[in-house]
Amino acid sequence: MKLTIIGTGYVGLVTGACFAEVGHSVICVDNDAAKVQLLKSGGIPIYEPGLEELVERNVRAGRLSFTQSTAEGVEKSDIIFIAVPTPPLPDGSVDLSFIEKVAREIAAAMTSYKIVVDKSTVPVKTGEKVGETIRRYCKARVDFDVVSNPEFLREGFAVEDLMNPDRVVVGVRSQRPVAAMKEVYAPFNAPIIVTDINSAELIKHASNSFLALKISYINAISIICEATGANVQEVANGMGMDARIGRRFLDASLGFGGSCFPKDLSAFIKIAEQVGYDFRLLKEVQNINAEQMRRFVKKITDTLWVLKDKRIGVLGLAFKQNTDDVRMSPAIELCKLLLKEGAVLRVHDPKAMEKARAVLPDVTYVDDMNEVAEGCDALVIATEWECFKKLDLERARKALTHPIMFDGRNLFDPAEMEQLGFIYKSIGR
Numbered sequence: 001m002k003l004t005i006i007g008t009g010y011v012g013l014v015t016g017a018c019f020a021e022v023g024h025s026v027i028c029v030d031n032d033a034a035k036v037q038l039l040k041s042g043g044i045p046i047y048e049p050g051l052e053e054l055v056e057r058n059v060r061a062g063r064l065s066f067t068q069s070t071a072e073g074v075e076k077s078d079i080i081f082i083a084v085p086t087p088p089l090p091d092g093s094v095d096l097s098f099i100e101k102v103a104r105e106i107a108a109a110m111t112s113y114k115i116v117v118d119k120s121t122v123p124v125k126t127g128e129k130v131g132e133t134i135r136r137y138c139k140a141r142v143d144f145d146v147v148s149n150p151e152f153l154r155e156g157f158a159v160e161d162l163m164n165p166d167r168v169v170v171g172v173r174s175q176r177p178v179a180a181m182k183e184v185y186a187p188f189n190a191p192i193i194v195t196d197i198n199s200a201e202l203i204k205h206a207s208n209s210f211l212a213l214k215i216s217y218i219n220a221i222s223i224i225c226e227a228t229g230a231n232v233q234e235v236a237n238g239m240g241m242d243a244r245i246g247r248r249f250l251d252a253s254l255g256f257g258g259s260c261f262p263k264d265l266s267a268f269i270k271i272a273e274q275v276g277y278d279f280r281l282l283k284e285v286q287n288i289n290a291e292q293m294r295r296f297v298k299k300i301t302d303t304l305w306v307l308k309d310k311r312i313g314v315l316g317l318a319f320k321q322n323t324d325d326v327r328m329s330p331a332i333e334l335c336k337l338l339l340k341e342g343a344v345l346r347v348h349d350p351k352a353m354e355k356a357r358a359v360l361p362d363v364t365y366v367d368d369m370n371e372v373a374e375g376c377d378a379l380v381i382a383t384e385w386e387c388f389k390k391l392d393l394e395r396a397r398k399a400l401t402h403p404i405m406f407d408g409r410n411l412f413d414p415a416e417m418e419q420l421g422f423i424y425k426s427i428g429r
């Protein structure tokens, strides 16, 4: 099938590459000239495992191409996916100006029936607005359908998630675009659920808010574990074996971050408010998340006392493992809080150091994770990178002025750490 994706961010680029991989002919559109140039010359603007090879293979096979022209993308394809950013506004609601602009551009370029699919995360009822906008700005007065097809990929696992989706949600107003949407997704062998547009839009916000709630729930449990000498990982394992609960997203941490959960929670609270419901449950999810960071910093100050001029090593800057994304990263927030207290930081991340430099200029970036502890008063784990589990602990213990480690991701075993001579403080254990 001929498909166009407008927006080549995390969602758009991975979606385009995966659609091409299963045999579709895909045009990726972006208004950022530098980005399109980079992609055309074989470069990738983001780090995502497996993406570079996927893009390279499909460009070579002639199934994936890049352009700056929305008109070209609209003209050459029957299905147009919108995957542009929907950033938060200061009041927590969603900035839909990119969606609106793209809807107008698509409308202006349409000369025959098109299916316009929204993949960006948007508030319920956005599909209706997109439909109205296209109708208003389409001079050719051609027929079209608007479809809501939210994306559930996780950064760092985007290719894997997209190639093996748990489900595909297709929100429609009429049956006309359903067969084509099913054809797009047939190679992915996933259950396809067809709903009305509003329900599809709600499924996305409801799912992300629920996952954030799950993390805040286990983080709240971690506080009780700390107060009672229980172990939050054992509690999570026991809970997770109940098929109704499930073990995933029950890892206690210094808090969740990223470009989705914090933004989607605020947006969903705002959407609820606009329809007359005070979503207090989700406000508490936010509170617990903020509290978790405060408690982690307190753990550090309770142990190290005054932080001014203390040297602290921080492992992890990305908001989670397998990504170079530092947007709303708890690790970055932690670094800023420690800097505010006057601490001197040595930091490392396997992939996110380049992006971190822009937001965290006043720290020392260390290329080798095993050199971070050198001369530090304590070592902090802030991101759940698998490779940190292979840290040379003996070397770290010797390099630290005092063998103190604060683990915000529970990567090590407390008993083993104690045996190795560390003062080891983690979350809920």
Ligand code: UDX
Pocket (backbone or CB within 6 Å): 151, 152, 153, 154, 155, 156, 208, 211, 215, 248, 249, 250, 251, 252, 253, 254, 255, 256, 257, 258, 259, 260, 261, 319, 320, 321, 384
């Ligand atoms: C999320 C959703 O999972 C995805 O379906 C949606 O499309 C976009 O938002 P993403 O933001 O990429 O994906 O990352 P995710 O893996 O969900 O992690 C979000 C944050 O929660 C990270 O900071 C992560 O470290 C934290 N987290 C996750 C925990 O603290 N504990 C957990 O058990 C899981």
